[in-house]
Amino acid sequence: DAKTTQPNSMESNEEEPVHLPCNHSTISGTDYIHWYRQLPSQGPEYVIHGLTSNVNNRMASLAIAEDRKSSTLILHRATLRDAAVYYCILGNYGGSQGNLIFGKGTKLSVKP
Amino acid sequence: ETGVTQTPRHLVMGMTNKKSLKCEQHLGHNAMYWYKQSAKKPLELMFVYSLEERVENNSVPSRFSPECPNSSHLFLHLHTLQPEDSALYLCASSHQGGLPDTQYFGPGTRLTVL
Secondary structure, X not given: OOOOEOOOEEEEEOOOOEEEEEEOOXXXXXXXXXXXXXXXXXXXXXXXXXXXXXXXXXXXXXXXXXXXXXXXXXXXXXXXXXXXXEEEEEEEOOOOOOOEOOOOOEEEEEEO | OOOEEEEOOEEEEOOOOEEEEEEEEOOOOOEEEXXXXXXXXXXXXXXXXEOOEEEEEOOOOOOEEXXXXXXXXXXXXXXXXXXXXXXXXXXXXXXXOEOOOOOEEOOOEEEEXX
């Protein structure tokens, strides 16, 4: 299974942008890059996904390196509610279903 | 509100008890999952059901028994658990067949085995 590497923790100030990095040097051509986050005392929630091109949605932006071996989740203006563990996951859809393999993620702290 | 509900939210049980966790999804999905999240460990996939058929069992001990009576409901039957089984049990659902297969999680059941 393709794996990802993320920093254990990061800190941000409220209302500033946050760039969460992820390395996935063994990514295959069929792997999508997913980001989920888990707020305290909740289940994970989907944030964004991409394959090759950069992606934007109402929650965040995803910047994917040209060689696809790394990506960055961008929160444009961090709020206190964005404090969570952020997971970068490769979803392989080469088989009959895509199972997500979670790592330890990056714990984001947001300071007022 | 994610469309996936789990009951109970908290459960304390003895090692000789039998209990069940329930998950219900209101999203019209055709796949459902059980995950285990132990303290300071990544989420571990336990079981996957697709169209009510179990398609994956990640070497889970037989004291955990899943049941999927229809595409909206998923149960995890528990019996003779061990204290190390104490964890957050998360249910998720997805619409398989689409690419990618985004999973929607419930809030989890916090299980404590005494």
